[in-house]
Amino acid sequence: MTTRTPDASVHVRDLRKHYVVHEKEPGFLGSLRSFVNRKSRDVEAVRGVSFDLQPGEVVGFLGPNGAGKTTTLKMLSGLLHPSGGEARVAGFEPRRREADFLRRITLVMGQKQQLLWDLPALDSFLVNQAIYEISDAQYHATMREFTEVLGLAGILKKQVRKLSLGERMKCELAAALLHRPQVLFLDEPTIGLDVNMQESVRAFIRDYNERYGATVILTSHYMADVTALARRILVIDAGQLVFDGDLAHLAGRGSGGKRVRLQLRQSVSEAHLARYGSDVKVDGLSAELTVPRAEVSARAARLLADLDVADLTVEDPPIETVMAELFGGREAERV
Numbered sequence: 001m002t003t004r005t006p007d008a009s010v011h012v013r014d015l016r017k018h019y020v021v022h023e024k025e026p027g028f029l030g031s032l033r034s035f036v037n038r039k040s041r042d043v044e045a046v047r048g049v050s051f052d053l054q055p056g057e058v059v060g061f062l063g064p065n066g067a068g069k070t071t072t073l074k075m076l077s078g079l080l081h082p083s084g085g086e087a088r089v090a091g092f093e094p095r096r097r098e099a100d101f102l103r104r105i106t107l108v109m110g111q112k113q114q115l116l117w118d119l120p121a122l123d124s125f126l127v128n129q130a131i132y133e134i135s136d137a138q139y140h141a142t143m144r145e146f147t148e149v150l151g152l153a154g155i156l157k158k159q160v161r162k163l164s165l166g167e168r169m170k171c172e173l174a175a176a177l178l179h180r181p182q183v184l185f186l187d188e189p190t191i192g193l194d195v196n197m198q199e200s201v202r203a204f205i206r207d208y209n210e211r212y213g214a215t216v217i218l219t220s221h222y223m224a225d226v227t228a229l230a231r232r233i234l235v236i237d238a239g240q241l242v243f244d245g246d247l248a249h250l251a252g253r254g255s256g257g258k259r260v261r262l263q264l265r266q267s268v269s270e271a272h273l274a275r276y277g278s279d280v281k282v283d284g285l286s287a288e289l290t291v292p293r294a295e296v297s298a299r300a301a302r303l304l305a306d307l308d309v310a311d312l313t314v315e316d317p318p319i320e321t322v323m324a325e326l327f328g329g330r331e332a333e334r335v
């Protein structure tokens, strides 16, 4: 049963963050020079971002390297003070880091760990139980649920440093969600995990969202995470929001056309199919090619007339391709 929370909303208005970066020339002389003549420059990491999330929404937060995703999530969880603008998360101002706010949110960073390295994960869970003042009844109920959904049995009593990356990440997630937060900031929660582990982390996030009606902002460079979990996508580039809308709409934004898949009755060479479109791939009697968006019907009609086609389907290009187009190819595989 889903427990809807009264306010798991997120409101962001014109949020900004600039960092002052001190520059130092290399070497000993460089250190001395920068000691007497310190040079610095401003990095505008987030430049006026605004959006609203309804309670229970799961949103994919995408953008190339250095776009400002982590900086935004850190501001929303109160780890960084904004240079300008406003944020309200679950009814609180994040920068104040009030105890009631911290009880309602969590920030999971796939690259960082909160579990105590030399102790079993169970010990870290007990520390979190004390920090968040979780009652014994809720602790045991949540542990039962997480153990089942994440398959934690058998790994909770092992020293964290002896766990595999995937096992550790499952424990990290369990520790971060033990207090049943209502707003989840998940920054690359599946990074480095194999496909099966990614799938079980995804299933866990989906289950948690459905069970508790939690709001989730997710960054990932595995598009499968985003397409499996989020319907709404925010795209940030160079600190500014460049897209806020439906995943399906984003998929349709690519200028590169649609992907036509063919099931043939007679084999055809790639060279021959190249007359009908670009980026042709042939594998036995299966083939696919990209055709210009405006000419899909005409090209499909020609393919059906000219070739012995058993089946023809038209799809939007993979989201990775759209991202590569949106960002001009730079860091496309990371988004």
Ligand SMILES: Nc1ncnc2c1ncn2[C@@H]1O[C@H](COP(=O)(O)OP(=O)(O)OP(=O)(O)O)[C@@H](O)[C@H]1O
Pocket (backbone or CB within 6 Å): 019, 020, 021, 043, 044, 045, 063, 064, 065, 066, 067, 068, 069, 070, 071, 072, 334
């Ligand atoms: N502590 C810091 N001091 C100075 N500059 C920083 C700091 N943290 C981030 N930046 C800069 O701010 C910009 C945004 O960085 P941020 O980490 O938010 O991007 P990101 O979208 O999360 O990137 P990635 O996908 O690589 O994690 C980058 O130019 C980065 O170099």
